[in-house]
Amino acid sequence: MKRQIPLLIVMILGFLFVAHTFIPHTISQDFFDWFIKWSKVIGSFAIVLGVGSLLMVHSNKIKRKAPNWGYSWIVILGLVITSLSGFIWGIEEGTPFMWIFKSVNVPAGATMFSLLAFYIASAAYKAFRARSIEATVLLIAAIIVMLGRVSIGNAISPWIPEITQWILNVPNLAAKRAIQLGVGLGMTATSLKIILGIERTYLGGGK
Amino acid sequence: MMETIGTWLAVFLTLSMFSFLYKDNPFYKFAEHLFVGASMGYAIPYTYYNVFIPYTYNPIFLRHDYILIIPVIIGIGYWFRFSQKLSWISRYPIAFGMGIVGMGVPMSIHAQVLVQMRTMMLPLTSINLILIFIGSVSILLYFFFSKAHTGLYGKFTKIGIWFMMIGFGASFGYTVMARISLLIGRIQFLLSDWLGIIK
Amino acid sequence: MNFSDSIQKIDRRYIYIILAIVVILPLIFPLGLKTFTTPPVRNLYKTIDAAAGKPNKAVFMDFAQSPSTLPELYPMDIAILRHCFLRNIKVFTISYYPQGAAIIQMAIAEVKEEFPNIRQDVDYCNFGYKAWALRLPITLGMGDNISEAIETNGAGLRLDNLPIMKDIKNYDNIQICVEISGAAPGYIYITYARARFGVNVGIGVTAVSAADFYPYLQTGQLVGILGGLKGAAEYEELVETFAQNGLPYSAEYAENPTLKEEQYDLSKVPYKFKKARIGMDSQAIAHLLIILFIILGNIGYFLDRKNEKKKFIK
Numbered sequence: 001m002k003r004q005i006p007l008l009i010v011m012i013l014g015f016l017f018v019a020h021t022f023i024p025h026t027i028s029q030d031f032f033d034w035f036i037k038w039s040k041v042i043g044s045f046a047i048v049l050g051v052g053s054l055l056m057v058h059s060n061k062i063k064r065k066a067p068n069w070g071y072s073w074i075v076i077l078g079l080v081i082t083s084l085s086g087f088i089w090g091i092e093e094g095t096p097f098m099w100i101f102k103s104v105n106v107p108a109g110a111t112m113f114s115l116l117a118f119y120i121a122s123a124a125y126k127a128f129r130a131r132s133i134e135a136t137v138l139l140i141a142a143i144i145v146m147l148g149r150v151s152i153g154n155a156i157s158p159w160i161p162e163i164t165q166w167i168l169n170v171p172n173l174a175a176k177r178a179i180q181l182g183v184g185l186g187m188t189a190t191s192l193k194i195i196l197g198i199e200r201t202y203l204g205g206g207k
Numbered sequence: 208m209m210e211t212i213g214t215w216l217a218v219f220l221t222l223s224m225f226s227f228l229y230k231d232n233p234f235y236k237f238a239e240h241l242f243v244g245a246s247m248g249y250a251i252p253y254t255y256y257n258v259f260i261p262y263t264y265n266p267i268f269l270r271h272d273y274i275l276i277i278p279v280i281i282g283i284g285y286w287f288r289f290s291q292k293l294s295w296i297s298r299y300p301i302a303f304g305m306g307i308v309g310m311g312v313p314m315s316i317h318a319q320v321l322v323q324m325r326t327m328m329l330p331l332t333s334i335n336l337i338l339i340f341i342g343s344v345s346i347l348l349y350f351f352f353s354k355a356h357t358g359l360y361g362k363f364t365k366i367g368i369w370f371m372m373i374g375f376g377a378s379f380g381y382t383v384m385a386r387i388s389l390l391i392g393r394i395q396f397l398l399s400d401w402l403g404i405i406k
Numbered sequence: 407m408n409f410s411d412s413i414q415k416i417d418r419r420y421i422y423i424i425l426a427i428v429v430i431l432p433l434i435f436p437l438g439l440k441t442f443t444t445p446p447v448r449n450l451y452k453t454i455d456a457a458a459g460k461p462n463k464a465v466f467m468d469f470a471q472s473p474s475t476l477p478e479l480y481p482m483d484i485a486i487l488r489h490c491f492l493r494n495i496k497v498f499t500i501s502y503y504p505q506g507a508a509i510i511q512m513a514i515a516e517v518k519e520e521f522p523n524i525r526q527d528v529d530y531c532n533f534g535y536k537a538w539a540l541r542l543p544i545t546l547g548m549g550d551n552i553s554e555a556i557e558t559n560g561a562g563l564r565l566d567n568l569p570i571m572k573d574i575k576n577y578d579n580i581q582i583c584v585e586i587s588g589a590a591p592g593y594i595y596i597t598y599a600r601a602r603f604g605v606n607v608g609i610g611v612t613a614v615s616a617a618d619f620y621p622y623l624q625t626g627q628l629v630g631i632l633g634g635l636k637g638a639a640e641y642e643e644l645v646e647t648f649a650q651n652g653l654p655y656s657a658e659y660a661e662n663p664t665l666k667e668e669q670y671d672l673s674k675v676p677y678k679f680k681k682a683r684i685g686m687d688s689q690a691i692a693h694l695l696i697i698l699f700i701i702l703g704n705i706g707y708f709l710d711r712k713n714e715k716k717k718f719i720k
Contacts, residue, residue: 040263051250
């Protein structure tokens with residue numbers, strides 16, 4: 001009941017979907033339509049997982065008075081005010097909900113990740129070393145791509161963008177394809193393991 | 208008026224985030240936590256208006272499709288995720304959603320593996336096609352660990368390493384580009400939307 | 407302290423300041439470097455442009471975005487929407503991320519300011535946010551019937567009743583699915599929509615993962631790629647050269663930068679439509695700086711190694 005039935009549901013649905021891909025019969029189509037209809041309903045409840053875990057983490061921090069617990073109030077306030085504004089005034093363009101998005105989310109989110117530019121510059125200076133022939137090849141390829149993607153590369157020589165395009169289209173393509181084949185086979189194997197009930201971590205721990 | 212306040216708030220948060228470059232400080236922490244809370248806050252009304260109302264509320268209450276009460280009950284199972292005793296109930300909605308991976312087996316084999324392999328099997332009519340072929344095969348053999356990488360075989364797999372290094376180099380070059388672009392975007396905001404220097 | 411020591415031990419904050427200056431100065435004092443276009447971007451432009459003026463064809467845009475990738479991806483959103491509005495191409499927008507849905511609203515509002523005649527649910531339709539769990543069901547369901555798979559637009563109106571859906575039924579009426587994303591764009595469309603229904607797929611992606619998608623270009627699973635700010639700048643350039651002037655795509659113009667320069671005056675283009683191109687000056691100089699850093703760092707490293715060898719011999 002606790003584990004076996006969910007695994008059985010995955011197995012039955014999994015094999016029905018494998019069959020659905022190959023059998024274009026009306027029964028197969030009806031099964032697919034039924035599944036989609038039900039998924040849409042179930043899907044709307046999944047948000048509880050994200051909101052719930054965030055609230056749990058931060059309310060625990062406040063309860064335990066963990067280091068920097070005061071900031072957890074900011075998280076909760078941010079969550080409550082944003083969602084309330086959506087419910088009170090709607091979520092269309094021009095509402096307070098969108099105002100919060102433009103004034104809080106966009107600047108904070110975009111700036112947080114833009115800090116990476118500084119770290120990569122520092123890493124370029126302090127960490128990217130040509131310690132071996134392979135590392136040298138990597139760095140040379142990177143430098144050519146960096147030059148070939150901007151107009152200065154074109155200004156130095158029209159060949160630089162051409163070589164960059166060749167690197168991307170030939171050796172890079174070969175490397176990424178080989179990796180892609182491995183990933184594709186790995187994904188398929190994982191899917192099979194899920195259907196067959198060998199891979200069960202997605203169900204969570206416990207009995 | 209609201210637009211001006213919004214711009215100043217955005218500037219304050221942008222500068223607070225940048226202040227982390229000097230060292231961690233309360234301004235950064237404030238901006239970071241506000242961002243996390245507001246981000247999650249978005250999901251709730253969107254899910255209510257764009258998912259719950261059209262796919263659950265309207266069919267059941269307006270179109271009287273009462274059979275949908277069964278998936279509602281299954282969906283409510285998610286709520287038990289945080290209960291220590293009853294968290295097993297949440298496995299039912301998860302299992303229902305997982306079933307569709309069955310379709311992923313034939314479809315991902317097709318799109319990620321077979322189509323890629325088919326292109327590799329084209330007649331090798333140009334030097335580039337030959338290079339792509341050698342590169343991909345040598346990398347695949349490099350990751351084949353059931354045979355020792357010695358002799359001619361070892362030399363061939365070494366070619367694979369070179370191809371990979373060029374591939375990683377291309378990704379690395381592009382990564383530098385991406386990070387710089389993110390910074391440019393923020394500087395453009397400060398210089399244009401706030402200071403009005405660039406138009 | 408010798409030269410190599412001083413190179414190795416410089417405070418990282420000096421590096422940060424130099425980078426900031428190198429990014430800021432070209433934005434204030436533009437260098438006027440010209441954007442050149444590349445085949446993956448041109449192909450995407452051509453495919454979208456082929457739907458111009460066809461009431462039974464639409465471009466389907468999936469905004470898998472959040473603010474963290476906005477500087478790279480937003481100029482792409484704007485450029486593609488502008489292209490479609492200029493060339494009278496129907497557009498559908500959707501996002502499976504709540505924040506992506508907000509970005510759609512922002513982008514449409516910004517582009518629409520310049521197009522007073524473009525009407526919601528007639529010339530474009532925003533399907534709004536749909537839950538992540540519905541991604542696969544919707545992507546597959548659209549092969550049969552788009553209105554049934556998606557049901558309602560972002561404002562909650564049923565798609566069946568909207569004028570834009572009159573000549574649109576399923577993937578046969580989708581010119582191309584373009585996913586603009588900071589994560590793994592296009593996979594779901596390549597794996598399901600393209601494999602089962604043969605629909606064209608294009609992507610806009612942050613530069614970080616742009617190199618990973620070249621195998622799909624060669625197989626034809628992807629029609630084109632916009633890679634990072636450069637990809638956005640190229641698309642902006644093509645829209646300016648052709649769509650803005652009411653011209654069909656021409657390979658001769660697209661591939662020859664000197665011919666394009668005479669077509670328009672960049673200073674007269676609204677800021678929002680040239681944001682990526684303006685940024686490319688800073689991008690170019692910053693790349694030179696990073697290359698310089700790599701070279702300097704390596705000089706220090708090799709000098710150190712040489713010194714260590716000398717000590718060892720002594």
